[in-house]
Amino acid sequence: MCSLGRSGVTRLSQCLTFSAPYSVPGSKPWLLTVSTIQRIESRSCRSRQPTGMAGQNSPYVRVPFFDERGPGVGVDQSLQERLDEIFQKENNIERINIGFKKVGGEKLDRDQVLQWRRETRKDRALEKAAREETLTVDLGKVRQEWIESGAVFEDIYKSAELYGIYEDLFRHGYFYPCVDLNIAFSLENDMMAPVYRGNIIKPGEAGTQPEVSWRSKDDDLWTLVLTAPDSHLVEEGAEYLHWMVTNIRGSDLNSGEEIANYLQPFPPFGTGFHRFAFVLYKQETRINLGVISKPQDTVELAKRTFNTFDFYSEHQENLTPAGLAFFQSDYEPSLRDFFHNVLNMKEPRYEYEFPLPFIKPWNQFFEMNKAKGFNEFMDRHRDPKDIEKEVLIKKLKHTHPFKGDTREFMDYPEAHADDLLEVFPGPVGEKSLNPRQSYKIPSWRRHAILREQSQDGYFKSTKHSDLRRDPQLVE
Known part of the structure; x- marks a missing residue:
């Protein structure tokens, strides 16, 4: 038994954990009338949050660790678990192959x-030519083997998966390309800009209709579609139809019916790179889609709104995707005239307003390091592009295109740091000046010179890297 002392009911309640009508020998009658005795812990108990006399956390008692205060392991979900829960329905949808059977791509065994x-290795002539660096490789034959083996289609499929082409165009559908699309835009001086698997082509380079070719039988029917899943300005998830030709016989585009004439890419300012995908469908029979857009001076983007998934869902009995090629394009100043005169609209510009960085006052700037000068504080208020321009001009003055940095002290930039400590001579016949107060170059300037020689701070970009050279030209 615990005796009732100075602590009163507090100590007694720590010993009694039962409820009435149990009796305790020698207890008072009023105690037995209490239905339940509440246990009140003392201040020395370490199992709860310790508090002082004013109800605040006591600094004299141990504060529980985070695992004692927060929920246990497994209660809170990780970011990936929360994303999986949000997109659970989409993840549970089984992906469907909507194309032809996969061609080639089998790996050779060991x-x-x-x-x-x-x-x-038995070919001695081949070994000798490789050793003497006279071996020539027929790139045309290599490309032919690359196509015939099906490796080209495997590369296209992996690139499309990486860039999310199937997911954004066909949702849960996908296909393995089996037709090699040769697409190229004509440039000046008989140059061509080919379309591969996500390469970058500027809007000015893709201003005219490209040349498209593929292998086909004379009596086969095809549909060629060029769509932009990232360029719609009004509807989320919608696309713009940049080109569509149906009922193409063989590989002759002129034999097909142009549903929508070619429209060049027009990614707005500040929106990054946009994807533009060519999809070639194999037709079972002729289809009639009418005319969406004809060649004219101005273009109505509302009529160009397109959805590949809905288009394929409507004609899936007659169309089967067989070829794929895509490129990326971003904004360039030439599009300003295109938006005003062709699309007949104001040029949309998307800009992010970056908040101004916090800069400490100048009287706090010198508090820790006296060697830093006021010029560094003022540089924080300047445009970083102006500073980069000055650094670049200094770099070009002492950089050779093949030899690199021509300054002699670059191997040991601080080897002659003592030369910067020269002091002014004292007056003739009088006491010499205090050396700490008579430097010809002040401390902040010495700090700036050493930082430039050490290529630190703003001058990190002046570090010269060796140029890539042809191994045959290296002595």
Whole structure:
């Protein structure tokens, strides 16, 4: 039993954990009438949050660790678990192959590779040409093997998966390309800008209709579509139809019906790179879609609104995707005239307003390091582009295009730091000046010179890197 002392009911309640009508020998009658005795912990209890006399956290008692205060492991979900829960319905949808059966792409087993190596090493003429660096490789033959083996279609499929082409165009559908699309835009001086698997082509380079070709039988029917899943200005998730030709016989585009004439890319300012995908569909029979847009001076973007998933869902019995190629394009100043005169609209510009960085006052700037001068504080208020321009001009003055940095002290930039400590001579016949107060170059200027020589701070971009050279030209 616990005796009732100075602590009264507090100590007694720590010993009694039962409820009435249990009796305790020698207890008072008023105690037995209490239905339930509440346990009140003392201040020395470490199992709860410790507090002082004013109800605040006591600094004299241990504060529980985070695992004692927060929920246990597994209660809170990670970011990936929360995303999986949000997109659970989409993740549970099984992906469907809407194209033809996969062609090629089978990997050679280890025995076949070893057999090929043994046969190649037996060719003495080939080994001699490789050793003497006179071996020539027929790139046309390499490309032909790349296409016939199906590796080109595997590369296109992986690139489309990486850039989210299937997900944004066909949602849960995908297909393995089986037709090699050769697409190129004509440039000046008989130059061409080919379309591969996500390469960058500027809007000015894609201003005219490209040349498209593929292998086909004479009696096959095709539909070619060029769409932009990132360029719609009004509707979220919608696309713009940049080009559509249906009922193409063989590989002759002139034999097809142009549903929508070609429209060049027009990614607005500040929106980054936009994807533009060419999709070639194999037709079972002829289809009639009418005319969406004809060649004219101005273009109505509302009529160009397109959705690849809805288009394929409507004609999936007659169309099967077989070829794919895509490129990326971003804004350039030439599009300003295109927006005003062709699209007949104001040029949209998307800009992010960056908040101004916090800069400490100048009287706090020198508080820690006296060597830093007032010029560094003023540089924080300047446009960084102006500083980069000055640094670039200084770099070009002492940089050779092939030899690199021509300054002699670059290997040991601080080897002659003592030369910066020269002091002014004292008056003739009088006491010499205090050396700490008579430097010809002040401390802040010495700090700036050493930082430039050490290529630190603003001058990190002046570090010269060796140019890539042809191994045959290296002495």
